[in-house]
Structures are given as C-alpha cells and as structure tokens.
Amino acid sequence: MTKIIDKIKALPRDANYFSLEFFPPKTDVGFSNLQARLARMASAFRPLFVTVTWGAGGSTAGRSLELAELCQRQLGLTTCLHLTCTNMSKKLVDEALETAYEIGIRNILALRGDPPRDHEYELDGVESEGSEQFVWAVDLIKYIRKQYGDYFCIGVAGYPEGHSDESVPASQDPKHDMPYLLEKIQAGADFILTQLFFDVDAYIAYERLVREYQNGVMKDVTIIPALMPIQSFSILKRTTYLSHSRVPQDIMDELERMRGDDEEVKKIGVKVLSSIIEKIKSTPSPQHRGFHFFPLNLEKVISLILQNTHLLPPIVSEAESSAVIEADLTPEEIKIRRIRRSSGRGRRTSSAHNHVTSDDRTSSTLEPPSRATTLAITNGIGTLGREATWDDYPNGRFGDARSPAFGEIDGYGPSLHLSPAAARQKWGAPTVASDISALFHNHIDGKLDQLPWSEGPLSPETCVIRTQLQNMIEKRGWWSIASQPAANGVCSSDPVFGWGPKSGFVFQKAFVEFWIPAKDWQQVLKPYLISSEIASTVSWYAASNPHNVSLSLSNGTTTNGTNVHQQCSGAKSESSTPASSADSVTWGVFPGKEIVTPTIIEQLSFRAWADEAYNIWKEWERCYPLGNQSRNLIRSCSEEYWLVNVIAHDYQDKEALWRILMAA
Numbered sequence: 001m002t003k004i005i006d007k008i009k010a011l012p013r014d015a016n017y018f019s020l021e022f023f024p025p026k027t028d029v030g031f032s033n034l035q036a037r038l039a040r041m042a043s044a045f046r047p048l049f050v051t052v053t054w055g056a057g058g059s060t061a062g063r064s065l066e067l068a069e070l071c072q073r074q075l076g077l078t079t080c081l082h083l084t085c086t087n088m089s090k091k092l093v094d095e096a097l098e099t100a101y102e103i104g105i106r107n108i109l110a111l112r113g114d115p116p117r118d119h120e121y122e123l124d125g126v127e128s129e130g131s132e133q134f135v136w137a138v139d140l141i142k143y144i145r146k147q148y149g150d151y152f153c154i155g156v157a158g159y160p161e162g163h164s165d166e167s168v169p170a171s172q173d174p175k176h177d178m179p180y181l182l183e184k185i186q187a188g189a190d191f192i193l194t195q196l197f198f199d200v201d202a203y204i205a206y207e208r209l210v211r212e213y214q215n216g217v218m219k220d221v222t223i224i225p226a227l228m229p230i231q232s233f234s235i236l237k238r239t240t241y242l243s244h245s246r247v248p249q250d251i252m253d254e255l256e257r258m259r260g261d262d263e264e265v266k267k268i269g270v271k272v273l274s275s276i277i278e279k280i281k282s283t284p285s286p287q288h289r290g291f292h293f294f295p296l297n298l299e300k301v302i303s304l305i306l307q308n309t310h311l312l313p314p315i316v317s318e319a320e321s322s323a324v325i326e327a328d329l330t331p332e333e334i335k336i337r338r339i340r341r342s343s344g345r346g347r348r349t350s351s352a353h354n355h356v357t358s359d360d361r362t363s364s365t366l367e368p369p370s371r372a373t374t375l376a377i378t379n380g381i382g383t384l385g386r387e388a389t390w391d392d393y394p395n396g397r398f399g400d401a402r403s404p405a406f407g408e409i410d411g412y413g414p415s416l417h418l419s420p421a422a423a424r425q426k427w428g429a430p431t432v433a434s435d436i437s438a439l440f441h442n443h444i445d446g447k448l449d450q451l452p453w454s455e456g457p458l459s460p461e462t463c464v465i466r467t468q469l470q471n472m473i474e475k476r477g478w479w480s481i482a483s484q485p486a487a488n489g490v491c492s493s494d495p496v497f498g499w500g501p502k503s504g505f506v507f508q509k510a511f512v513e514f515w516i517p518a519k520d521w522q523q524v525l526k527p528y529l530i531s532s533e534i535a536s537t538v539s540w541y542a543a544s545n546p547h548n549v550s551l552s553l554s555n556g557t558t559t560n561g562t563n564v565h566q567q568c569s570g571a572k573s574e575s576s577t578p579a580s581s582a583d584s585v586t587w588g589v590f591p592g593k594e595i596v597t598p599t600i601i602e603q604l605s606f607r608a609w610a611d612e613a614y615n616i617w618k619e620w621e622r623c624y625p626l627g628n629q630s631r632n633l634i635r636s637c638s639e640e641y642w643l644v645n646v647i648a649h650d651y652q653d654k655e656a657l658w659r660i661l662m663a664a
Contacts, residue, residue: 006153029604583647
C-alpha cells in the first residue's frame with residue numbers, strides 16, 4: 001500500500017498516525033547530512049508517510065525530486081511530493097509527474113503556489129506555453145487525473161483560519177474557501193492537509209465546517225491537521241507572519257517571557273503542541289486521527305512531542321518490519337532486497353572499518369541500534385545525541401551551511417510572498433534608483449513594513465543602528481538588507497540583545513549586507529577594504545550576477561593574487577577569506593555550556609543566499625509588464641548592483657564598521 005489514503009484506511013480501528021514534512025537544504029553538504037538524519041528519524045519514528053516540499057515556480061525541482069527519491073526508495077518511506085503549478089511551464093509539471101511515477105511515488109500534494117501572473121508579466125524569453133492552464137490547484141488535480149487516472153493519491157491544502165491571497169489577514173474566512181475546497185475534492189482530491197495553526201478551537205471549528213458543508217457532502221473526507229513544532233521565537237514569528245496563522249494570546253504571552261532562551265521556548269512549544277494534539281484526539285471524528293508535522297529538518301523537538309503524545313507506532317519484529325517495507329516495493333525490488341539480505345549486502349558499510357564515520361553515521365556493519373537508543377539520540381542525549389542535534393539552534397539565513405536545516409524554513413524558495421498586484425500596491429512603480437532608495441529609507445523609518453528581501457519591519461536590535469543605515473542610503477546610495485550592531489558582553493536577559501539561558505553573556509560583531517552599484521564596489525569600497533590600513537580589521541563577501549557563473553576565492557587580504565575558480569550553482573562571488581572559513585558574528589557564554597555560536601557568515605551560506613537574493617530581483621521584476629519602466633529599472637539594478645557583506649572584527653567599538661563604510 002503506497003497510497004496515503006489506503007494506508008490510513010488499513011490502520012487498526014483506534015489507531016492514530018502522523019507524518020513529517022522535509023525540505024531540500026540549500027547546500028550539497030547540508031543535503032548529504034540530511035540523509036543520516038532522515039535514516040535515524042525513519043528508524044525511530046516510523047511515520048505513516050513523509051512529504052517533500054517544492055519551491056515556487058519549480059525553483060527547487062531537482063533537489064525536491066532527489067530528496068523524494070531518497071525517502072521513497074532508499075529509506076522505504078511512503079512519500080508525497082508537493083507540486084505547485086502556477087508560474088511553471090507545462091513541461092516542468094510533466095517532468096515532475098513522470099519522475100515521481102518512475103521512482104514509485106504515488107502521492108502528490110497539489111498546490112497552487114504563488115498567485116498566477118498574467119502572460120504579459122512573464123520574464124522575457126521564458127517558455128510559458130501551456131502554463132496558462134494551471135491557474136488554480138484544481139486545474140492541476142484535473143490534469144493529473146486526466147493523465148494518470150487513479151495512479152496518484154492527491155492531497156490538497158486546507159486553511160483552518162481562512163486563506164489570505166492578498167496577504168490581508170482581515171479578509172481570511174474559512175467559509176469563503178469552502179466552494180473552492182469542494183471543487184478540488186470533486187475534481188479528484190483524496191485528502192486535505194491543512195495550513196499550520198496554533199488555535200486548536202479554530203481547527204475544530206474548521207473541521208466541523210468542512211464536514212457539515214452542503215449537507216455533509218465532505219463528511220467522510222480525510223482531514224489531516226498540520227502543526228509546526230516551535231523551534232525558536234523568531235521562527236515562530238516569521239512563519240505565523242507568512243501564513244497569517246494566529247497564536248492565542250495566552251500562548252504568545254508565555255513565549256514572549258522566554259523569547260530569548262531557545263531551550264525554554266522549545267519546552268513551551270512541546271507543551272503547547274502536546275496539548276493541541278490531545279484535544280484534537282479527544283474530539284469525535286469519523287476518521288482516524290492523524291497529525292502532520294513541519295519539523296524544519298530538525299529532530300529533537302519532534303521526537304519529544306511524539307513521545308509525549310504517544311503517537312509513535314508500536315515496535316514490530318524484524319520480519320514484520322521487512323514485510324511493511326516490502327509492501328511499498330515492486331516485485332523486482334523485493335527480489336533484489338531479499339537477495340542482498342541473504343548475501344550479507346543488505347546495508348552499506350564504510351570502506352575499511354566497522355565503525356561509524358562522521359560523514360555517514362548510517363554506514364556500519366554493526367546491527368542497527370534499538371528504537372530506545374535511537375530515540376535517545378534524537379533527543380540529544382549522550383555524545384551521539386550531541387552530534388545528532390548539533391544544529392538545533394535556529395538555522396536559516398545565518399545558520400551553519402552544513403546543517404540539514406540550512407535553507408528556507410518553508411522550503412518554498414525565492415518568493416516575494418505577495419501577489420503581483422499586492423507588490424505593486426506596496427512598493428509602487430519605481431522608475432529611477434532614488435525611488436528604490438526611498439523604499440529602503442521608508443522601511444528603516446518604520447513607514448514600510450516589508451521589502452522584497454525583508455519580510456517584516458525592523459527588529460528592535462536593528463533599530464539601534466537606524467541612523468547608520470539611513471546614512472548609507474543618503475550619503476552613499478547603498479541599500480541594506482541585513483545587519484546587526486556590535487555588542488560586548490551584554491547580559492543574556494537584555495530585552496534588545498539578549499538570548500539564551502539566564503546568567504549568560506552575549507557578544508556580536510557588527511555586520512551589514514547591502515546592494516551597492518558595481519562602480520562603487522570596484523572603484524571605491526573594495527580598494528579601501530583590501531588596503532593595508534583596513535584589511536586586517538574586516539572580513540567581506542561579495543557577489544555579482546553574471547551569466548557565466550563562477551566562484552572566485554582569494555586567501556588573504558587582497559583579491560589581486562592567485563585566485564581559485566570553481567564552478568558553482570550560484571552567483572559569482574569573491575571573499576577576503578578562504579572557502580572553508582567562517583565568521584562567527586554572534587556568540588554566547590552561559591553557565592555549564594560550551595560557547596554557543598548561532599550566527600555565522602561563510603562562503604557556502606553567502607553564496608547560497610546570493611543566488612536567492614538575485615532571484616528575488618527577478619520575482620519583483622515580473623510584477624510589471626514587459627517594457628514597463630519599473631520592470632526595466634529593477635532588471636538593470638539586478639545586473640548592475642553587487643551584494644556585499646562587510647563584518648567588522650572589533651566588537652568592542654560600536655562605530656568601527658560604520659566609520660569604515662563612510663570613510664571609503
């Protein structure tokens with residue numbers, strides 16, 4: 001049984017189930033490290049199925065399909081591939097469906113994706129033939145049924161608090177969504193997977209609304225509530241901002257009190273989600289109770305939640321386990337599996353030794369650990385547990401690029417998170433560079449809550465350097481998109497800079513990341529940064545966006561020496577540091593803990609982000625018609641501006657970075 005709906009129906013009468021969602025990390029090393037984590041989670045948790053995200057417009061297509069194949073074939077997990085259909089060519093949709101078919105995936109989560117653009121708003125030269133037939137998710141459902149019949153089990157999205165297409169929370173109303181949801185079910189969808197939520201009463205009301213709609217036409221449809229374990233307060237704020245999900249005030253108040261201490265926030269999150277799950281489980285339902293989790297490619301918190309709520313399926317014997325796995329394989333795959341097992345080749349081994357290597361912790365000739373041992377590891381217990389959860393602090397933009405959790409936390413890829421109409425309303429119609437400067441200035445002043453690269457208003461910490469950022473715009477014409485001020489031994493409970501456990505001290509190097517005209521970079525700032533006077537006091541990373549993509553590295557304080565060029569998947573970049581180096585720009589010292597460094601900047605992560613940052617220019621450009629003056633301006637900026645990140649090493653001097661930038 002490889003269809004989700006069949007697996008649910010085959011469960012014992014009183015059984016509950018759960019599923020997990022994963023996204024492809026942005027870097028090769030992160031993707032590689034995810035394999036070991038997935039193997040451990042598959043062994044310890046045994047989810048009924050897993051889902052793999054799909055980037056906007058197919059931006060992560062290759063990686064998503066690779067991850068889906070890993071889950072389906074190598075780990076034997078029933079896998080559901082997300083598939084967004086808008087702003088994608090029919091060819092890419094066909095390729096995704098055909099690949100899923102070939103690797104044995106029989107489950108698709110059919111999503112609309114970004115709001116569709118009119119044809120005249122498409123990027124010049126992009127093949128869009130056939131894409132106009134995919135305007136809504138229902139169009140994709142109908143197409144899949146037409147092409148593949150009943151081969152695929154199809155899921156669709158549901159919105160317990162209503163869908164907000166134009167990012168206007170006030171317009172959200174689940175009742176408004178019902179006709180569209182029914183249309184998707186009647187077109188051939190098999191189950192509903194909801195948007196994340198924290199208001200359990202809103203979910204219960206939504207479930208009742210669906211089942212009672214039009215005299216119960218959807219009364220028997222499978223509805224799976226989706227929950228996001230709370231990894232940190234900042235991640236919670238970002239995801240609820242993007243999804244327009246409401247956090248009940250009592251929960252938010254409790255989290256606010258501990259917002260700087262990730263460990264305490266996680267503990268509260270485990271308690272909150274456990275309570276939500278138990279309340280839903282106790283609510284009568286015509287279906288088995290299931291729960292879908294967004295663990296953000298991390299394992300510790302989800303492990304604790306699953307154990308707290310008794311959602312882990314019972315341990316089965318080796319023979320039963322083999323039968324369960326083989327139920328998802330073709331006869332030929334079962335034959336190969338049994339031959340390999342009988343010949344002793346059923347698991348991969350390290351090249352010369354019977355020990356677990358650091359690069360492949362699943363590569364061992366020893367028997368696999370028991371579930372109890374594996375669960376202890378996922379909980380971070382012992383030496384192996386510390387190795388398994390080393391990246392448990394927040395990742396994303398400034399996390400460690402080696403982490404399986406490095407990347408977009410929603411797995412969605414470059415996106416404005418706005419429809420073209422909403423983007424034009426928010427950012428107007430810039431026609432000269434000074435118009436864009438005004439947008440950045442308004443954002444820093446608090447008059448604009450969002451920029452293409454900044455999904456919310458300035459943080460309290462960034463407000464500390466508001467004047468310096470304004471000076472960069474007014475005096476230089478440089479547009480900052482990320483920054484932080486210096487901090488030297490600030491108490492971890494400080495309301496602005498503080499984070500981590502109590503009685504600790506936190507430190508920060510000042511850095512700023514900004515767009516700068518190529519001429520200013522090549523002729524003004526870069527020569528000053530590599531000068532003998534300044535070179536030892538800063539690190540910097542810079543990227544442009546040429547058609548011939550390469551990575552240029554220089555080991556030292558000048559980029560005029562011998563350079564190493566490597567082909568890569570991102571923008572052309574250069575740095576004052578070797579590729580293997582990393583700049584820790586935030587660290588904390590706490591009682592009974594090793595030094596914690598949650599924020600780093602390095603070549604690998606900067607390169608991955610540069611790709612996304614330049615793609616966001618393209619997304620913004622596509623909000624305007626072909627030949628439009630705003631479109632032309634935005635395109636010229638993407639071609640003529642560099643993305644530069646400068647870090648000042650002297651964290652005791654709060655003005656060091658800003659003096660350097662203004663003196664260049």
